[in-house]
Amino acid sequence: MSSSTRDIYFVIGGSGFLGRHIVEALLARGDIVYVFDVVQRYHDVPFFSGDISEGEQVADALRKSGATCIIHTASPAHGLEDPALYWKVNVDGTRAVISAAQAVGVRKLVYTSSAGVVFNGQDLINVDERVPYPAKAMDAYNESKAKAEAMVLEANGVKGLLTVALRPAGIFGPGDRQVMAGLRDVYESNRTHFQVGDNNNLFDWTYVGNVAHAHLLAADKLNLEPPSEELLNHRRNEFSSTA
Ligand code: NAD
Structure with a gap:
């Protein structure tokens, strides 16, 4: 049982790698789950086909589902040469999600941010959420x-909406379509003969099941x-x- 009053969950990006693990974790504890995504990959939960940058599509699906908690994991993959797409989906789309949630009267919004929001190429060791955003971001x-994370946090407590953002670093595990494919591509294209730094660089990785679990805990604690x-x-x- 997640809390004394059970939520109805609306997982945006629920067809994706992390989103699917969140859906499975919710189903495993007996929760009611809806998925909103531009693509459908699974057929075991009610599905809304839509784009978050179209606010009416989000609001319409929210009304139909009766959702009380949105978990927003949608984003274009990292590494695309398309700044306009990142802005459209992550900034305009997240703004539309917040507005739709407030218009429909949804209580909770959990946003999947990224550790990259505070990384500008300099080492970050034992830092926490007090580290400011860098003046110049790493990339689009x-x-x-x-920008999306800041909007989500600013919306906390506005028009009855409670919000939280999580910042995973690299996520690994079953269903991943980016990390292992990227590593294989580097290997197959023979780009392995170089070294960055002194070979002692560290990077955080978290198992996808743990990241999904963190989203459920964040939703419960809101x-x-x-x-x-x-x-x-x-x-x-x-x-x-x-x-
Ligand atoms: P993913 O590509 O597997 O899943 C993203 C899902 O969002 C996809 O199903 C996609 O169809 C959907 N989507 C994209 N644009 C949409 C739109 N306009 N409207 C509706 N749905 C849309 O990605 P993932 O690896 O599961 O990442 C999930 C979240 O975690 C993202 O927000 C990402 O920024 C964040 N994140 C991922 C990693 C990682 O290592 N994978 C690390 C840190 C943060």
């Missing part, structure tokens, strides 16, 4: 994700009062002494 993808600054500082000190 990260810039659009940062009902609660946020922790006090005192408790947050206590947790940060605990974390930095064990890291």
Whole structure:
């Protein structure tokens, strides 16, 4: 049981790698789930075909589903040479999702952001959410994700909507269509004979099931009062002494 009152979930991008794992995790605990996506890959949950940059499509599907919690995972893949597409989907599309949620009276919005929103090429070690967005983003993808994340967080508490954003780094696991394909492509095109840095570079990876689980926890906890600054500082000190 997720909370005393169960939510009805609306997973945007639910046909994707992470979105599908979130759908499966929700189904496994007996929740009601709808998927909204531009493509349909699965047929075991009710599906709405639509594009988030078309606000009316989102609002219409939200009304029909009766959803109380949106989990928004949709984005074009990283690495495309198409800044306009990133802006259209991630910025305009996320703005449309927020507006539709507020217009329909949805209670919760969980947004899948990215660790890349604070990365500008410099090492980031043991940092947390207090690190500001860089003046210059790494690329159009990260810039659009940062803008979308900021909009989602600013919408928290406005017109009855509660919001939260999560920032996964690299995600791996079954169903991935980007990371392993990219690594295989590098290998097959013989581009492996170079080294970046001193060979001690670190990068965070998280198993997709854990990222999905984090989304469910975030959705569940959105009902609660946020922790006090005192408790947050206590947790940060605990974390930095064990890291
Ligand atoms: P994915 O491409 O597998 O899934 C994204 C889904 O969004 C797809 O099903 C796609 O059809 C859908 N979508 C795209 N544009 C849409 C639109 N305009 N309207 C409706 N649906 C649309 O990607 P993923 O790897 O599962 O990533 C999910 C989220 O996690 C993304 O927001 C991404 O930025 C974020 N993220 C991913 C990684 C990673 O390593 N994969 C790392 C950090 C953050």
